Amino acid sequence: MRTFIIDTPLDMHIHLRDEDMLKLVAPLSAKTFCGGIIMPNLVPPVTSKEAVVAYKQRIIDAIGDEKFEPYMTLFFQKYSKEFLKDVKDDILALKLYPAGITTNSEGGVSVIDSIELKETIEAMIELDIPLCIHGETNGFVMDREKEFMPIYESLAKDFPKLKIIMEHITTKDAVDLLDKYDNIYASITLQHLLITLDDVAGGMLKPHLFCKPIAKRYEDRDALVKVALEGHPKVMFGSDSAPHPKHAKEACGCAAGVFTAPIALQVLVDLFDKNGKLDNLSAFVSQNALKIYNITPPKKEIVLIEKEFKVPSSYSSETQNVVPMYSDEVLNWSIQE
């Protein structure tokens, strides 16, 4: 039976939520990853040093004994240099949400403009804090990311020393930007390497594959797969694993987010293996992120075995119940226990 070892796997975009949901999902990420960037879109969002520190402690408590470094983020607002200096050691990045664009983003930025955000961004540059961005406008759902490209370009040009990470990119347009600006990077989710809008709404409607940004066209998916498989140095894995309770996903107005944390490595190994690119998986899921963020997470080796794994129908606790991507389906690779 073939095995494959992933050294220091990182998930550079995760939603761990809070309270009972945090307790259910944090151990699932910690089991197979050695660290990850934790999104700050709680209710209310994480906007103070106290909130960062307290949330980090709740994550550590939820994880228990596993070695896992929660890299914390602040919800982007206008912050002073003094404030950022004080919080710098507790965070890895700021995360910018356009107002109202996704789950719990109501307090996000209304006008993303270099002049408007100058003071905060210049402080970030001085303190070497990267800016992670959910890059969507409020336009037509299939055009939102493409329409955001000029905003990425303005920021990249106006602040050449700012490290900009285009989060969970879904389009060829975003991929094309990577080689155009030195200071633009990207994270890519699991689902956007696998699905298109056809999987969400082409046959039956599939709420568990509904996320923001929505999955796009085949040519977009192909462009994402290409840079992931080649281990493009500016591209990192970030699952955007986003648990919602089963009842909220299967309701009349279903919330956006795909829960992939517990199946991500198994599926990635299979994808890279089938394309003959296993050698590049480490770049995508670890090495690139280590360099881009200059981090040294706790050591962890995950052993994957080419052995069938039946994905559970759901992961649940006494109060929570979350359906993962590929629920009840059989994957080709498992995690060695």
Next chain:
Amino acid sequence: MRTFIIDTPLDMHIHLRDEDMLKLVAPLSAKTFCGGIIMPNLVPPVTSKEAVVAYKQRIIDAIGDEKFEPYMTLFFQKYSKEFLKDVKDDILALKLYPAGITTNSEGGVSVIDSIELKETIEAMIELDIPLCIHGETNGFVMDREKEFMPIYESLAKDFPKLKIIMEHITTKDAVDLLDKYDNIYASITLQHLLITLDDVAGGMLKPHLFCKPIAKRYEDRDALVKVALEGHPKVMFGSDSAPHPKHAKEACGCAAGVFTAPIALQVLVDLFDKNGKLDNLSAFVSQNALKIYNITPPKKEIVLIEKEFKVPSSYSSETQNVVPMYSDEVLNWSIQE
């Protein structure tokens, strides 16, 4: 209080289903329409004279005392001239489904080709039977209708005497075809005059607005609204009202179809009124269809009043429960009881 009378309203594309669902929904269509074209995609599909006659009788039984003419259709297959001659007086049209393209269409046509279908189509022309088509390929969900346009064009050119109705059109591409070929007509649903993909998947995911063809872009909706409002003589109202049980719409893999029959006239009056085009509503919802199909349905006048109507959460019977479009919302116009 303003009133508006609609004379002889017709719904030129309805799914009445069968058994308990038929008993629930048929009276709702019959209440506000004087007739409609009944889709043949039952399980198994309606492909024989006996099936047509028996299904029509079940519809009449379900309707009870209301005056309503169910215009029956045959599920398109290769039929002989003798067969069609024998069934002609019991049907108004044949309905062609590409195989597997929507609910209960597995037995549809795999290759839509003029040579392949020549014998059947020439018999239809001789007997003056129109051909209604669900015009979608099995391509990317947003492109399926656009990709079907060359097939419409081939049929229109190869059979200039065949009356072709593009059913439930959703794109500007289809609208553009109307003025290009004398023998091409179209039906338009309620929802495609109102929503875009943004309404289905731009905010939360909305299963009750999910249908096939899926709602498209703003420019597509605008093109549909334009020809409907102007009462374009080749365009007819066909709700494609497609009830599914509530549990099937709110499940993990939600079925396609929007249930609009009981609210259609109320919403159409409002749409035409707000655009100052009330004078053209009769063309869209009655006169055009009378001419295109050369039919004389039972007389019926429906009086609409500009008075608020709260749409029920669902329409139900002992065994069935269907959620209509705009459930629990308030419309500006009501049907006079």
